[in-house]
Amino acid sequence: MKMISTDLIKGSLKTIVLKVLKENGRMYGYEITRKVEELTAGQIKLTYGALYPVLHKLEHEGVLVTESENYNNRLRIYYSLTEKGESVVTEKIREMKEFIDSLQNIVNPQPGLNHA
Amino acid sequence: MKMISTDLIKGSLKTIVLKVLKENGRMYGYEITRKVEELTAGQIKLTYGALYPVLHKLEHEGVLVTESENYNNRLRIYYSLTEKGESVVTEKIREMKEFIDSLQNIVNPQPGLNHA
């Protein structure tokens, strides 16, 4: 099973990260990539070069907060949504659902259902 | 109803154009943007600065061919899929369907359905 082209995924990263955090509460970066892989049956694999900068940016914007911990001599930086983050993710998900609907109307058009 | 953020749409443009051309046969650029707007209830509006370069590129790659015509003193350049284009669009649609499935598994996770 071929992976999805990165061009398609590009743009969805932030929403994906936030939604996974909303579902699972506190998570660390590495864990997020694994969760996304699991949810998408390996179709979407986040790269760390994309993930960490996004997490830092979201923290800087006050959407996420961090807690550092040590597990088995390995640093883990847990991220969780702030109150602001909760409302951001709600809006992002709404938008993504509309996006999915739009794509579905294109790949699987229902004749007569849309007439502008 | 707010439009979908361009970041999300970015990456889907090529597939959208090709799929619409597959459904409707011969179309000109302006017509394509209108059709996409119609199909997505105004959610996705292609910009000409993105559309025309993509059409030219796809023509250059042998995915599309053009026929110029004059309608009401206005130039219309009709695009249609080549044989190569047909197989390209089939693959693109397959990929987009997987993408939609993946996004759906994220925004609407089904517990217990995915276990890696």
Add this chain to the structure above:
DNA sequence: TCATATATGTAAGTAACTTATATATTGCAA
């Protein structure tokens, strides 16, 4: 007469990524 719709096009700029690189520990297999 003036805005809106129709129709195509290019050039400059942005930013969200990818790819490559860096570091360090654990655990398992050869």
Add this chain to the structure above:
DNA sequence: TTGCAATATATAAGTTACTTACATATATGA
């Protein structure tokens, strides 16, 4: 005991698919 895969985070340089702005021209309706 050596060496690779997995775990864990991170930055820097480069790419590219777009957006925004600009350019041109006709038809149509207010």
